[in-house]
Amino acid sequence: MSALLQVRGLSRHYGQRIGCEDVSFDLHPGELLCVVGESGSGKSTLLSTVAAQLAPSAGTVRYRQRDGEWLELGTLSEADRRRLAREEWGFVTQNPRDGLRLNVSAGANVAERLMALGMRNYSQLRGIARSWLERVEIDAARIDDAPTSFSGGMQQRLQIARTLVTQPRLVFMDEPTAGLDVSVQARILDLLRGLVNELGLAAVMVTHDLAVARLLAARTIVMQGGRVVETGLTDQILDDPQHPYTQLLVSSVLTT
Amino acid sequence: MYVAVKGGEQAIARSLELLAEARRGDTAVPELELAQIREQLRLGVARVMQEGSLYDEELAALAIRQAAGDMLEAIFLLRAYRTTLPRFGYTEPLDTTTMRVHRRVSGTFKDVPGGQVLGPTYDYTQRLLEFDATQPVAIQPADAPLPGCMPRVLDLLDAEALIERIDAGDDPEPMDLTREPLIFPADRATRLQNLARGDEGFLLGMAYSTQRGYAESHPFAGEIRMGEVDVCVCPEELGFTIEIGAIKLTECQMINQFHGGNGVPPQFTRGYGLSMGEGERKAMSMALVDRALRCDELGEPNYAPAQNQEFVLSHSDSVEASGFVQHLKLPHYVDFQAELSLLRTLSAQHATAQVDVQPADAEPARMAEEVQP
Amino acid sequence: MTPSYNFAFLDEDTKRMLRRALLKAVAIPGYQVPFGSREMPLPYGWGTGGIQVTAALLGRDDILKVIDQGADDTTNAVNIRRFFARVAGVETTEHTVDASLIQTRHRIPETPLREDQILVFQVPEPEPLRTLEPREAETRTLHALADYGLMHVKLYEDIAQYGHIATSYDYPVLVDDRFLTSPSPIPKFDNPKLDRSPALMLFGAGREKRLYAIPPYTKVESLAFDDHPFEIQRWEHRCELCGSAESYLDEVIVDDRGSRMFVCSDTDFCGDRRAEAQA
Numbered sequence: 001m002s003a004l005l006q007v008r009g010l011s012r013h014y015g016q017r018i019g020c021e022d023v024s025f026d027l028h029p030g031e032l033l034c035v036v037g038e039s040g041s042g043k044s045t046l047l048s049t050v051a052a053q054l055a056p057s058a059g060t061v062r063y064r065q066r067d068g069e070w071l072e073l074g075t076l077s078e079a080d081r082r083r084l085a086r087e088e089w090g091f092v093t094q095n096p097r098d099g100l101r102l103n104v105s106a107g108a109n110v111a112e113r114l115m116a117l118g119m120r121n122y123s124q125l126r127g128i129a130r131s132w133l134e135r136v137e138i139d140a141a142r143i144d145d146a147p148t149s150f151s152g153g154m155q156q157r158l159q160i161a162r163t164l165v166t167q168p169r170l171v172f173m174d175e176p177t178a179g180l181d182v183s184v185q186a187r188i189l190d191l192l193r194g195l196v197n198e199l200g201l202a203a204v205m206v207t208h209d210l211a212v213a214r215l216l217a218a219r220t221i222v223m224q225g226g227r228v229v230e231t232g233l234t235d236q237i238l239d240d241p242q243h244p245y246t247q248l249l250v251s252s253v254l255t256t
Numbered sequence: 257m258y259v260a261v262k263g264g265e266q267a268i269a270r271s272l273e274l275l276a277e278a279r280r281g282d283t284a285v286p287e288l289e290l291a292q293i294r295e296q297l298r299l300g301v302a303r304v305m306q307e308g309s310l311y312d313e314e315l316a317a318l319a320i321r322q323a324a325g326d327m328l329e330a331i332f333l334l335r336a337y338r339t340t341l342p343r344f345g346y347t348e349p350l351d352t353t354t355m356r357v358h359r360r361v362s363g364t365f366k367d368v369p370g371g372q373v374l375g376p377t378y379d380y381t382q383r384l385l386e387f388d389a390t391q392p393v394a395i396q397p398a399d400a401p402l403p404g405c406m407p408r409v410l411d412l413l414d415a416e417a418l419i420e421r422i423d424a425g426d427d428p429e430p431m432d433l434t435r436e437p438l439i440f441p442a443d444r445a446t447r448l449q450n451l452a453r454g455d456e457g458f459l460l461g462m463a464y465s466t467q468r469g470y471a472e473s474h475p476f477a478g479e480i481r482m483g484e485v486d487v488c489v490c491p492e493e494l495g496f497t498i499e500i501g502a503i504k505l506t507e508c509q510m511i512n513q514f515h516g517g518n519g520v521p522p523q524f525t526r527g528y529g530l531s532m533g534e535g536e537r538k539a540m541s542m543a544l545v546d547r548a549l550r551c552d553e554l555g556e557p558n559y560a561p562a563q564n565q566e567f568v569l570s571h572s573d574s575v576e577a578s579g580f581v582q583h584l585k586l587p588h589y590v591d592f593q594a595e596l597s598l599l600r601t602l603s604a605q606h607a608t609a610q611v612d613v614q615p616a617d618a619e620p621a622r623m624a625e626e627v628q629p
Numbered sequence: 630m631t632p633s634y635n636f637a638f639l640d641e642d643t644k645r646m647l648r649r650a651l652l653k654a655v656a657i658p659g660y661q662v663p664f665g666s667r668e669m670p671l672p673y674g675w676g677t678g679g680i681q682v683t684a685a686l687l688g689r690d691d692i693l694k695v696i697d698q699g700a701d702d703t704t705n706a707v708n709i710r711r712f713f714a715r716v717a718g719v720e721t722t723e724h725t726v727d728a729s730l731i732q733t734r735h736r737i738p739e740t741p742l743r744e745d746q747i748l749v750f751q752v753p754e755p756e757p758l759r760t761l762e763p764r765e766a767e768t769r770t771l772h773a774l775a776d777y778g779l780m781h782v783k784l785y786e787d788i789a790q791y792g793h794i795a796t797s798y799d800y801p802v803l804v805d806d807r808f809l810t811s812p813s814p815i816p817k818f819d820n821p822k823l824d825r826s827p828a829l830m831l832f833g834a835g836r837e838k839r840l841y842a843i844p845p846y847t848k849v850e851s852l853a854f855d856d857h858p859f860e861i862q863r864w865e866h867r868c869e870l871c872g873s874a875e876s877y878l879d880e881v882i883v884d885d886r887g888s889r890m891f892v893c894s895d896t897d898f899c900g901d902r903r904a905e906a907q908a
């Protein structure tokens with residue numbers, strides 16, 4: 001099957017400092033790829049650069065659109081970038097408050113992307129919003145409540161519903177569980193695993209947590225100092241890490 | 257009854273008569289002469305010229321008299337008059353290093369070449385009301401005349417490469433904000449134009465906020481100078497520069513700490529303010545706000561109101577602000593009626609939701625439910 | 630007429646600049662054209678945009694009508710009419726049918742307009758997205774991309790919270806299926822009159838320095854949901870002076886016990902109907 005996303009030799013520098021350096025990978029439809037590493041390893045920079053939120057210093061990112069056309073993201077106009085973000089992609093931020101519209105109700109948050117795509121039937125919007133709230137285990141009776149009245153875990157689940165409601169072809173997730181309690185994390189990971197399988201999502205997820213990669217990703221990229229030090233099947237990497245840094249990461253998980 | 261609630265031509269005419277009477281006050285008191293305003297209220301005249309964007313002491317004095325001393329109204333009068341004036345051309349850039357200085361102070365060095373020149377300032381008055389009529393004062397001549405041309409204090413730092421260099425060659429021809437609309441993001445030349453016309457009170461408050469922590473500020477008054485500068489134009493048909501007169505200006509250059517960022521090494525940076533006539537408070541405020549607005553260029557965190565150019569530049573103009581705040585006095589009864597009917601509908605719904613037993617009393621003049629056109 | 634000012638106050642260069650901006654506005658219906666708004670001798674917020682548009686259009690043969698809240702004798706209307714009588718010396722009228730140029734604040738006349746008439750609106754805030762997105766650079770991008778999901782979020786939220794779209798005036802419209810546009814603070818009652826109007830409609834925002842236009846016979850759609858269609862105000866009352874059941878009514882408090890009467894906001898329309906009834 002043809003790839004959905006092709007990243008080749010991607011670098012992003014901040015002045016003299018390296019954000020990420022010479023990263024290459026492919027992402028296929030229905031595949032969830034995890035990028036793991038400590039904070040400062042360049043994984044969030046990589047994610048933002050791949051998602052065309054940051055301009056690359058070198059290298060290319062190509063994305064195959066719904067119509068089969070390949071787009072070179074580095075040369076994308078602002079208009080095309082926003083259209084992709086609206087119609088084909090989703091982005092889940094670490095802090096749900098950055099990804100939600102806090103001054104309108106939960107229902108409006110879920111319905112926004114549908115309305116941006118032109119849906120103009122209020123009852124239908126309500127129906128879809130309700131079903132998505134339930135899907136992310138939020139009581140549908142809270143559809144008209146403000147997200148500010150939700151707990152952190154609920155806000156993150158709401159952000160997931162808001163992002164996935166349009167069934168995007170490609171989702172970027174930046175540490176979606178990092179800010180949450182362990183028990184809340186587990187519930188969200190469970191939920192994400194279910195949705196990923198159900199919807200056949202293609203996603204790039206950044207995490208510092210190898211357990212998250214184990215649970216969700218078939219393939220994993222390990223980053224250190226802005227570079228990829230190891231890449232392969234998640235199980236292989238976790239069970240038989242080759243690079244000393246990966247070995248250290250794996251052993252620290254196992255010992256804690 | 258119905259006619260009475262509407263305004264009308266006659267009412268306006270009567271109001272204008274009352275205004276004229278109130279403006280003149282007791283006719284037993286002689287009317288102010290423009291020369292008196294120009295000579296004895298010179299700082300007010302300077303402010304009206306500056307924010308009215310027109311250097312004409314006589315017209316500014318006229319505006320102040322007509323506005324009964326309301327400075328914002330006087331500024332507005334001058335601006336409206338300015339609209340009707342034909343534009344002959346643009347002057348050459350003024351060179352303030354050639355200023356014939358009346359006052360020049362710096363807070364950054366104890367003494368500077370050319371000296372600290374206090375000039376006429378309120379800074380050292382004791383702010384005691386002087387109940388007696390002021391007597392003419394004999395001026396003691398200085399021991400030596402001031403040098404004809406004083407070096408700028410900031411140029412001394414420039415020689416040591418401690419302060420950012422502004423290369424005149426990099427300075428593009430500014431757009432004319434009185435002819436072109438303000439578009440964001442605005443470059444520095446455009447921002448300075450806007451601030452120059454901005455309300456002194458607004459800029460003062462914004463500048464003050466940068467000193468109290470709402471922006472990385474750390475300013476020093478590098479130099480404040482006031483005096484006359486020649487104005488030159490280069491008419492196309494002549495092809496060479498001619499001097500057409502001199503105007504009095506106040507210039508302020510602030511020096512601000514800067515730790516480096518966005519590819520710029522650590523060095524002192526500048527904030528700039530310029531005002532017509534004697535307008536020291538305005539020029540200093542402008543310089544502080546100018547510096548705060550350079551945050552993006554210098555890679556500084558942009559979080560404070562004074563750093564937000566859309567916020568500052570969109571709200572600085574007293575003519576715009578005063579007009580829009582005061583337009584609320586105009587009749588709005590059509591929109592108010594629309595809001596009334598909406599509110600009645602909503603409150604009826606609310607009442608039904610609260611008390612589903614008994615409907616509320618028939619409200620006065622309820623609007624029937626809305627229908628499709 | 631005051632001789633020391635140019636005809637209609639503005640100099641001819643400024644009028645040309647305005648006309649160029651207006652032509653652009655007509656060419657791109659609903660698009661906000663930035664223009665070099667001048668300082669007028671009336672305060673910002675008091676119709677400076679409309680006055681500049683009127684000044685740019687006015688010819689010596691024009692017959693000018695000025696209304697505010699639908700009435701010819703409200704203070705703002707009187708003042709603007711006096712201004713043009715003074716600086717242009719043109720004929721003025723209170724009759725909609727006689728006017729070639731009508732400057733208005735907050736209403737569209739009840740009498741249907743014709744192809745040979747131009748309606749000039751005074752606009753305080755030309756940006757319909759402003760209350761949802763304060764940054765000008767961002768709203769311009771949203772217009773460029775026709776990215777109007779935000780406006781529908783607001784309408785959705787209104788229905789969710791109040792059961793209605795809680796906008797009663799300055800109700801947003803989509804012009805020519807392209808630009809989201811403010812109709813100026815007219816009551817939504819007047820919105821249907823914008824759709825495919827035979828008369829040219831020009832909008833001037835002086836303080837915000839923007840002009841825009843709805844050319845004749847252009848589609849103007851008031852935003853709504855399929856199952857919550859756009860609705861206008863209707864009264865149980867008729868006008869107590871002329872008996873009209875179709876016009877926008879003002880509510881007038883007539884005594885200190887709060888008694889009310891309802892009368893047409895369009896004073897010319899009401900007057901004509903009364904004159905007809907007498908005849």
